[in-house]
Amino acid sequence: MNKNKKINKAILSTIETLKKAEKKFNKEGKEIKDRPLVYAISIITQSNYNIIAHAGRLWIYSNGVYLSIDSKDKTINFVKKCISKIDDMEFIESKFILKVLDELFMQYYELHPYTDKDITYINMLSNVLSIDKDGTIKTVAHNKKYNFMYQLPYDYDKDIASPVFDKFLKTSLGDPELANVMGEYLGYILNTNSRKHEKSLFLYGDGSNGKSTFINIIKALYGVENISVVELTDMGDMQKCSLMDGKLLNISSDAKKNGLDTSAFKKIVSGEPILGKYLFKDIYTIEQLPKTIVAMNKLPYHNGDNSFGFYRRLLLVPFNITINEEDKDYELESKVLTNELPAILNFAIEGMRRLTLQGSFTEAKVMKEAMNSYKESSNYVATFIEEEQYEVVEQSTKTGTSLANLYNDFKQWCNALGHNPYTSTYLSSELNHLGFTAYKSSSKYYRIIKRKLENETGFTPIQNSKSPYDKE
Incomplete structure (x- = not known):
């Protein structure tokens, strides 16, 4: 229902x-x-x-x-x-x-979740699961005292198996460590005592890789009514944030061109109270914030926030395996959603136990490599300038390159290397940060010119022009 x-x-x-x-x-x-x-x-x-x-x-x-x-x-x-x-x-x-x-x-009443530092409670269709720190699971009757604002749309079954889902994880991720992280995060979503980890799960990768299927399974696992959809770029919007109030999970997709608001994002992931506002209502404080999953083709531009505080909140899980047409099971979702949701809950509970015992998420080698790559790619404008041999020119020479042509060159360079070129605004911001001088002519220019010849790279910063430079 x-x-x-x-x-x-x-x-x-x-x-x-x-x-x-x-x-x-x-x-x-x-x-x-x-x-x-x-x-x-x-x-x-x-x-x-x-x-x-x-x-x-x-x-x-x-x-x-x-x-x-x-x-x-x-x-x-x-x-x-x-x-x-x-x-x-x-x-x-x-x-x-x-x-x-x-x-x-x-007659106001605060719906704070019922908490017990030693017990996690999960609201099922017919009863409530009580999970001790040692992993002991009991079922107890529904009671208003728990203040549940969500209910999973099925019942607990400790003996059920999930052969289709297990095979899907193996095929899509190809790494047991990544599967462990997935289970731990699914359990983390349900554990009201675990906000201290302050983590957001980022699933990324192009093509037919199973990412969308996994998201659809997650929606069914927690129930669509218990999930909000507030995009990364809207996390500073009070009206949009009100949609997250009391939800178990927020799912975001690809960030818009202007990237994500890292300040708001960090607050939400840490569970810090934020401001919300319903249409035509007063501003109020949202205290019950959901855990967050982001599914996207490429990791987002973060407006130059290269702080430890930003990166430490990320769990980057790459979906790098392309599933061939002959290996696709178009009935997979239906099979899982019809028969295996209680088994996936067991997978999540096992992940919750493991997270509690470890004290942190599994440190998958692939994820460490992904994080290093993301950090490096977040500063790749400087690499682009160096590799494409752009050099600073004196103001007296009255030469430079237009931002439009710089961006065209940058975009080709990024596409060849698999980077996200974002927008010309991003490029301009990074050039300013690197200390390059901008000036206005018919449009925006920078006092840099390209020394690398076109036949060396196949790229040129100038389009529809015989001249290698833009003149002021």
């Missing part, structure tokens, strides 16, 4: 429990005459406190999980039906409905 069906069912069930409002009294024993407050109290108490306000939304507790009423219209309609049931009213002024809603929001 998808989220909309669940919340609609929970709304109807809650309304059915309501009865005609009785008189309400305050602590001093005086009758409460404020009718909006009376309705709000009646809704909360008659629903057995299953209705709460959190982060600017109403939430209903149903079958082990708090479900948010995300739509403003649906929220207002729900309150209207509650009032109608309590007082058998057919016509209700919209102003009065909003007053009752305001009173409901005044």
Whole structure:
């Protein structure tokens, strides 16, 4: 059952429990005459406190999980039906409905996850898994005290196997160490006691390599309603960030041309509170942030942030194996999603145990090489200038190369070496950082010219021009 069906069912069930409002009294024993407050109290108490306000939304507790009423219209309609049931009213002024809603929001309740430093709790469809530090797994009944805002869409099965998924990992990754990291991160997502690792998983690589299939399996494993999709470039946007509130996981794809906001990214990965804002609502603080997975063809430009603080948050997993057409199983996803999700959960739990015992993620050799390559490639403008033999010219010579032609040359150089050329803005920023002088003529120019001949490289910084230089 998808989220909309669940919340609609929970709304109807809650309304059915309501009865005609009785008189309400305050602590001093005086009758409460404020009718909006009376309705709000009646809704909360008659629903057995299953209705709460959190982060600017109403939430209903149903079958082990708090479900948010995300739509403003649906929220207002729900309150209207509650009032109608309590007082058998057919016509209700919209102003009065909003007053009752305001009173409901005044009864604020923070949905902080229930935490125990020695136990991890995972919310399943029929019960809750309790996992001790030593790996002992028990099942306990659903209870509101856990404050779950997610629920995995299947039940636990310790004996089930995953032959299709296991073969997929072996085929796509080709490295047991990388498979271990995958399992550890899948467990890390579910472990509310493990934010200290402060890691984001980056899956990257071109072509038919299984990356998209893995992402689709992850979505099914955690349930699409428990996953947000906020892109790297939007992590500084308060309205977009509000989509992450209370989610298990955020999945991002390729960063836009302007790269990622490393400041916001580092905060989110570390679980530091950030600001959020729903449309037409006040700014509020988001404290329950998801773990993050990024799936992209090429690693993102990070606006020159080469700090240890940025790199240490990354787990880079390359998908370098191209799956041949004859080896593709187009039914693989269907087989895994139909039969093997509980087994993949076991894979994640085993990864969680291993992460706890090790104290850190498996140090895969391939990932170390990927990180070194990423660090080097993040500074490759200087390498480009050196290899293509660009030299500084004096201002008095009134010569230089336009940014447009520099970028064309840079783009060809990057494509030949497998680097991401990003944008001309990126190139300009890096040239400025390296200390090269820019000036304006008909467009932007730099006081550098290329000494390397075209027949040595096949590249030239000048297009549609017989001259090897741009004149001021």
